[in-house]
Amino acid sequence: MSNGTLLQLKAPSLTHTLHQAESSVLCLAADDEHIFSGTQENHVYVWNRKTLQREAILKGHTGSVLALVLAEEKKWLFSSAADSTVRVWSTETLSPIYLVLPVLDVYSGDIFSLAWNARRCCLYFGCQDTSIQYYNFNNCKPEVNGSSTTPPRQFHKFFDSSPRFVHAARLERDGVTSVKVPETVHEEDWQVVQLPKGNLVPSAHYGYIYCMALVDCGEGRSMLLTGSGDEEVKIWACTPTGLILRTTLNGAGAGVLSLAVREDTVYAGCQSGFIKVWDLETGAVIRTIIAQENEDVLALTLLGSDLYAASANGQIQRWNGSFEQTASWSAHDGSVLSTIVVAPRGGISSDSRETYQLVTGANDATMKLWDIEKPAELKPSSSSTSVRAGPDAKAEDLLSALTDFVSFPSVSNDAHREDCRQTALFLRRILTQLGAESHVIPGKPGRNPVVFASFQGTSNLAAPKPRILFYGHYDVIAAPPYGWDSPPFSLTGRNGYLYGRGVTDDKGPIMAVAMATSKLLAKRSLHADIIMLIEGEEEAGSEGFRDMVQKNKEQIGHVDAILVSNSYWIGEDTPCVTYGLRGVIHATLEIGNEQPDLHSGVEGGAVREPMVDMVQLLSTLSAGPRVLIPGFYENVRPATKGELETYDILSEITGKPAANLRSRWREPSLSIHSLGGSGPANSTVIPHSVRAKVSVRIVPDQDLEETAQRLVDHLRTSFKTLDSTNRLKISVDHKADWWLGKLDDRFFLALEGAIEQEWGVRPLRIREGGSIPSIPFLEKEFGCHALHLPMGQSSDQAHLRNERISLKNLRKGQDVVARFLINLTS
């Protein structure tokens, strides 16, 4: 295997190779001046980053150096080794400072892993005896010797084993001639820190603790993650008095050899070649990446959203933030044991690009430096600005939160799973800032999570405290940028409108409801409990939502009314309240045969063509707007006189024909969305397989299941009459029931009243032709009615190019919600 060989994907360029004198490179660390490498032969080599020459050898350990970590703010380097000690070196003078001895009455064995908590000034190390030990260097007070609470003791000639000295002959053999060896290293040079008895978590794992990572959670909090041969990753809260186990990430399925953490994502490199990826918030496994089958993943490193994984067969691979593999190359003739990324410092690379370097160390006694670039950031959940909650909240806060929310391309399809997860995490964070207790609930495997938030109102003695469930969705429909006047995922204001994908469906309304609730909460005027369930699969049929609600019913608790804001006014100027939605059935039809695609000149006329069958089959479904499925209209509720009058009135107000409103809102329909075949779609090839997508909108009192069955039966019967040699496959992909609101419900009346107060006109009671799968289900599940507050206008272009919402509607929508909540208890 030759170094730097290109496999399938382009490898970064190799800029330098450093030879480490026949000794495996077990671990690496780097500061601005140096690269430090831990060797199997007990030393730490120090390489100058400018000259790339070896500058010193740090000697003292009497076993292989297994881990290195820096305390940059202190200019310290920690090294741990198979000699069961940790040593602390000055990175300025490269001289020894402390010899840290594990808790006395246990045999700690090899110390495989280290983590430094700068905030707490605390070093953690993971041992072969399965303990985690720690030492707080604040207590050490190195500058004021003798005044510390646990003073470091001097090396004891009798009790303490003698540190090794570098033998001149070995130095010579290694070609270390220009090396500055601190000749003055004697036992007396070390200040010995003996760990007090209590400074350990015994049996922290059931296996060796191979790796550690420290996570700064902000607000003074930090967490330690430990990975072990016991196939678990544990998360510990770092407290002033030690470590508290918070949670265990299960499902690694093999020993955990390496760890990396970015934002809310934990990556674990495992024995046998897998990388497990967890969501830190929910503890759910979100990915399993196969790095190199049956080859241990010995090191993981992150640069922005790029993950580099090093395997026991010398291979390095890179994945981007969407988990697409972007590089794979053979880096070493041996196992890659350690990797780090060093930031540009100007010394190594002469060009001015922001080139980082990946340093890889292997058991082939080399270290290699590869030029890599920092990827354009996948939008992480935390990159957004903070919102002010309560009285300090400004109108701009709604806009700044919405700007961030829209910037996540949270399209509910496989290509955007990670974007959707980041969106959910962002939303959880914003809702927490706004005063809710909020968390993310994992979705069905392979589906997007749900954000749960609870705003607790204070009881207003005048009336019992109602509990409102707000349902919304953070996922959006895809938005190819062509045809847009501004980038779809960048909220853009023009002439009083905000443009961006999802801004009206449903991100704008979600933010408006959250802001309204938060403001009331902060003014102590929230006298209702608001539960928010914001899902990420609505545009894909809400798969998994039903199960999630049923599983978490206790947590959601009792609900008095369901509030939704996911539809539009009938026109531009008159506010509306929606009391009806149609249901929908999505189906895919496939007609095909076992033959390949054929040349129409050669075979045309001699074969039964699937496309012709499909066209004939589709033609049996409808004639103009009339659906021809037998019994289809049987249960459609007849319109009452009063209802027909309402359509006439609405027609006058909106200028839309009454018949048009009737067909869209209260009559069923059938649509054919797509028709396509295998092959190149040119005029010479007969496709062997053809697909069509069909949907049916249903209305009261059509039965969802029965109508779906009628559709399938009709298709099968009609296909039979074609007497074709091709076969037909039908799949019903999604089903959503119709919904009708209750117009005399007290919550509905309160909402109508709030709209009237805010806009100064009575809202129009309207229905809609679209569908929201979860609404009828939520009503049944919680035994209460749903209310639908449309915020945007009819020209909002939901699902289309240049989706928008008027700023005025959004702001007033927020105020309607506030009034509604106040009205409930006043």
Ligand code: BES
């Ligand atoms: N917001 C719409 C529902 C809607 C559409 C209400 C038009 C009022 C007018 C929702 O996001 C949506 O698009 N739903 C889908 C449901 C489907 C994916 C199961 C729909 O109606 O097609």
